[in-house]
Amino acid sequence: MTGQNAMGEWLVHPVGAPLFVELLAQHGLEALQLGLGLGRPLIELGQLTNGRIPASAIDDMLQVATEKLVAESFGTPGEEGVFLPVPVRKEMTLDEIQIRDPFILSDSTTSTYYLYGSTDKNVWSGAGTGFDTYRSGDLVYWEGPFAAFRPPSAFWSRGMYWAPEVHEYQDHWYMFATFTALNGHRGTQVLIADHPLGPFEPWSDGPVTPHKWQCLDGTFFLDSGQPWIVYCHEWTQIHDGAMYAQRLSADLRCPEGAPVFLFSASDADWSRPMQGLPPSFIFPAHVTDGPSLFRLDNGHLMMLWSSFGEHGYAMGIAHSTSGNLEGPWIQEQDALWSEDGGHGMIFRPHDGGLALTLHQPNNTPHERATIWMLAEHERTVSLERRR
Secondary structure (H helix, E strand, C coil), X not given: CCCCCEHHHHHHCCCHHHHHHHHHHHCCCCHHHHHHHHHCEHHHHHHHXXXXXXXXXXXXXXXXXXXXXXXXXXXXXXXXXXXXXXCCEEEECHHHCECEXXXXXXXXXXXXXXXXXXXXXXXXXXXXXXXXXXXXXXXXXXXXEEEEECCCCCCCEEEEEEEEEEEEECCEEEEEEEEEECCCCEEEEXXXXXXXXXXXXXXXXXXXXXXXXXXXXEEEEEECCEEEEEEEECHHHHCEXXXXXXXXXXXXXXXXXXXXXXXXXXXXXXXXXXCCCCCCXXXXXXXXXXXXXXXXXXXXXXXXXXXXXXXXXXXXEEEECCCCCCCCEEECCCCCECECCEEEEEECCCCCCEEEEEEECCCCCCCEEEEEEEEXXXXXXXXXXXX
16 A cells, blocks of 8 residues: 555555544544545645645655555565565476566576566555566576565665566666655666676665656666666656656766656557546546667667557557657557557577567466567567467
């Protein structure tokens, strides 16, 4: 449970309900007095009560709730916030691994693949455990999970750990991952390790995405030697989700310059507004998720990214007409993956060719990573077969 959960959800949650009711009582209120406001996020409680309940009181309640959820779900963490390890298994297939937002690191020096992703059992609410990784020599059988990241005891985020990616840069391994603060704001932070298995530790001082923006799914990209992060400015804040790029310092610790707008979700013909949103969303809401950049052999620069299409979660391709990260960017008319799957990335297997991994289906807890071979064309790619 976070500040983004509706107050009505807090009112029926076994841990959250007594804390929420107590918070209201401390300020002379009852839940029934909130009326339709119970459908609004908890972080709007101060606004709903005209400042009667201060933001500090809401933050304090969130902290207590998180600590209770951590203790009940995973046991009490130790001094450094490390939880009991999960037994490592061998010769697992991808059908046995629940994971969203898969990312495969292909380490050619050791002929090893590492699979990362959103690996908490419930990535949408409750206390987060961290990120696990799996390794393989053939993309068929996997060994794991290995605890790639566990939050330190004073870490700023306690849940909604999403979309980790790992990139080699200047003799270290850097993880770019999305975290959500207790007040509901989220962004991408950079972590560092000496090995692809971790353990990864915080490197940047909090998120490197804009602090007042709702951001997620940051990915690392080198353009003419300059490090960048490409990320999504969320639809929850701007309705029409947008893709942005931001220069990073050479050590990846902080952003440099201003964010650079690349495109909006509605620019793609295949993207459709989200369905089933509450009446408070008076404008169409288009999602941007999971940017992943890739250069073809001829240098052409393209980007995979996800949204909702005609048949649910989907993934399409954008192309840089200049060959540079700053674009301009144009969209392919049809989605590469059109139904109930997405948030993918492209990599080159050790035995040649081009491969895509994505998660499907899109509903928890059934999501799994799948791998597909791609055909590489002069200006794009196409699906060939499942690997």
